[in-house]
Amino acid sequence: MNAAVPPGTDLTARLLVTGAGGQLGRELLRLVPEARAYTRSGLDITDAAAVESAVRPGDVVLNCAAYTAVDRAESEPEAAFAVNATGPxxxxxxxxxxxxRLVHVSTDYVFPGTGxxxxxxxxxxxxxxxxxxxxxxxxxAVREHCPNSQIVRTAWVYSGDDGDFVATMRRLERERDTVNVVTDQIGTPTYAADLAAGLLELAAGPGAPAVLHATNSGRASWFDLARAVFAGIGADPGRVRPCTSAEFPRPAPRPAYSVLSAAAWRDAGLTPLRPWESALTEALARVAH
Structure with missing residues (x-):
């Protein structure tokens, strides 16, 4: 998926990206390098005065800033709520x-994960x-304080080269004979480049609903994704062994099922994100060069 900002729009002059140092922020800047961008060190989104000075009339703000250390959040709730709640x-x-206008990126973790x-x-x-x-x-907070906003929930985001699950599988393929990966967590792998393109399409057009879901299409377990990574880099997928979540206890429980429906995204006239398998193929080809 290679969506571009539609011709005739002035989005590039109005786009402000927070969390620009993360994998999604970097993909947005790759597509729109002219955007005004702030990393965590450049703009503390919990600092009201700093944020007031950064946001201009007519801006479209894409908030990619987030505290994403799921396990560490269990012992650092104040830090998680500062970035994920106070900041927005x-x-x-x-x-x-x-x-x-504010486009705020959220997560499948807002659901119980038992569906x-x-x-x-x-x-x-x-x-x-x-x-x-x-x-x-x-x-x-976004819904309460900013009527001109969209919340976009996504899931299982990766770029393939930044310590994410796909990058980890690439590394473990080199380091280990076999890798154990859970089979009982189901979701949709989402390529950061595809998500970035979808967010730009959303940002360029008016009239979208307040809450949307955006992931690549289809569903997989982490085991399925790991096998696909191995196959995609020419390794034997049989080296990936199935296991259960109970064999890998974590401080924060993972959703057993977190597939997000794209119905609202499609109904808004936005381009559906492609199947996760083809997105992964492109991601692996890109990081191989």
Missing amino acids: AVLARACARAGA AVPYETTDPTGPATVYGRSKLAGER
Whole structure:
């Protein structure tokens, strides 16, 4: 998926990206290098004065800043809520005062993860982790303080070269004879480049609903994804061995099922993200060079 900013728009002059040092922020800047971009060190989104000075009238703010250390959040709830809840609230107020638009990236972790069919945007939330609760608090703050906003939930985001799951599997393929990966967590791997393109398409057009889901299409377990990575780099996928989540206890429980429905995204006239398998093929080819 190689969406571009539609011709005739002035989005590039108005785009402001927070969390520009993360994998999604970097992909946005690769597609729109002219955007005003702030890394964590460049803009503390919990600092109201700094945010007020950064946001201009007519801006479209893409908030990619997030505390994403899911396990560490269990013992650092204040840090997680500062970035994931207080920060979006500060951004939302600043955008509302400036007459700017806010597109806020959220997560599948706002759902309980116990379902069996894809979560719709209207389904009840019920996060089971500190991380999920902090992200849900951020969503609520955005809706409360900035009417001109969209919340985009996504899941299982990777770029393939930045310590994410795909990058980890590439590394472990070199280091180990076999790798054990869980089979009982189901979701949708989402290529950061595809998500970035989708966010830019959303940002360039008006009239989208307040809450959307954006992932590559299809579903997989982490085991499925690991095998696909091995196969994609020419290794034997049989070296990936199945295991259960119970064999790898973590401080924060992982959702057993976190597939997100793309119905609202499609109904808004936005381009559906391609199947995760073809996105992974492109990602692996890109990081191989």
